[in-house]
Amino acid sequence: MTGETTPRPAHVLVTGAARGIGGAVAEEYARVWSGLDGPDVGTLTLVDRDGERLAETARTLRERYGAHVVTDAVDLTGDDAPAAAVARAWETTGPLDVLVNAAGAYPSIDMLEVTVAGWDRLFALNTRAPVLSTAELGRRAVAAGLPASVVHISSGAALRARPGGGPYAATKAALEMATRAAALELGPHGIRVNAVSPGFVPVGSDVNPVTPEYAAAVSGNPLGRPGTPADIARAVRWIAGPEAEWITGEVLRVDGGSSTGAAHLPRLWPASPTSASSPSSAG
Template structure:
C-alpha cells in the first residue's frame, strides 16, 4: 500500500486527484487544505490536515504529520491560487502571497519529503499559463513558470536519492470555485483546442496518478501538458492564405 499526500485537496483538481487514487489503488491518503470544512467533504477515507501552506514552517509540519501515519511514497502539490491582478496594479503583498503558495510551498514540501531519505515520486500541478500569459494573470503565470523550472531543478538534484519530480500542466479545466469564479465568455474562449472540449478534473487526475506510478519509472523533470492540444498551437485561427498545393503539382 502506497501513502499519498495531496495538498490543496479541497479544491477541484486536488479533490479529483485524491478520489482517483482512492478509486484505482490501494492507498493511504493524507489530504491537506486551508479550508477545513470543504476538506471534510472530500468523499474518501483519509487523514485530513487543515493547514495554511503560505506559512513556511507549515510545509515541513504537514509532511512530518503525514509521516507519523506511514512513510510517504507520493507527494502531489496541488495547492494554488490564481487571483486576477494586472501587472501595473500588483503590489508586494499580493505578489508574495501568490508565490508563497504556488512556488515556495511545493518547493518546501518537496524538500521536506526528500529529507526523509525515502525514494518516491513528486508531482507538481503547473498550468498552461506558464507558457502563455493572459490579461490579469501575470503574477499567476509567473509563479507557474517558476514552478516548472523548480520541478526540473529538483528532478536534477533528487534523482540520486531515488525521487522523481514531474509536473502536470493542465489547460482550461472547469472547476467549482467560490474564490475564483470563471465567466462563461472566458470559459468559451479558452476552451478552444484541437480536441474540441474543455478538460475535466479527472483528465488531470489520471495524468497525475500515471506520473506517480511505476509505469513512469524512467520519467523525471518532465512537464506533461494535459490541455487537449492547446499548447500545440492556435487551432482556432483562420488560414493566412488558401492551400496552394495541388494534387500532382508542387507549389
C-alpha cells in the same frame, strides 16, 4: 516462503484536496485502491486550508470507496506550513510514497495593480509551498533510504501569459524550473519530481471563479472540449506511479492539444488546391 515481507501500504499526500483538481486526484487514488485486494492498500493524507470542505471530501471518499483518509487543515502560505504538513503526515501515518502539490490560486491581477503583498502571497502558495514540501519530503526520504515521487500541478500559463495573468504565469514558470532542479538533485536518491500541466479545466471554484466569456474563449483545442479534473487526476497517478519509473524532471501537458499551436487564428491567406506545392516568396 521464508524471508518474505508484506509490502507496507502506500501513503499519498495531496494538497489543495478539498475540491477541484486536488480533490479529483484524491478520488482517483481512492477509486483505484478500492478495486485492489488487501485490507489496507493505502492511506490518503489530504491537505487544504478549507477544513470544512476538506472534511466533506474525506467523508465522501470513505463512504464511496472505503478509503483510509487523514485530513490536515493548513494554510500553506505560512513560512513553515508546507514542511510541517509533510512532517506530520510522515510521523503520524508513515513514510510518504507520493506527494501531489495541487494547491494553488489563479487571481486576475493586472501588472499595473501588482502589490508586494499580492505578489508574495501568490508565490508563497503556487511556488514556495510546493518547493518547501518537496524539500522536506526529500530530506526524510533520503535519510530513510526510501524512494518517492513528487508531482506538481503547473499550467499552460507557464508558457504563455494572458491579460491579468502575469503574476500567476510567473509562479507556474518558476514552478516548472523548480521541478527540473529538484529532479536533477533528488534523482540519485530515487526521488522523482515531475509536473502535470493542465489546459483549461472548469472546476466550479468559488475561490477562483472563471467568467463564461473567458471559458468560451479558451475552450478551443484539437480535441474539441475542455478538460475535466478526472483527466488531470489520471495523468497525475500515472506519472507518479511505477509505469513512469524512468521519467523525472518532465512537464506532462494534459490540455487536449491546446499547446500545439493557435488553431483559432485565421490563415495568412486562403487555401488553394496548388498552395501545398507552390513555395512562398519568403521560402
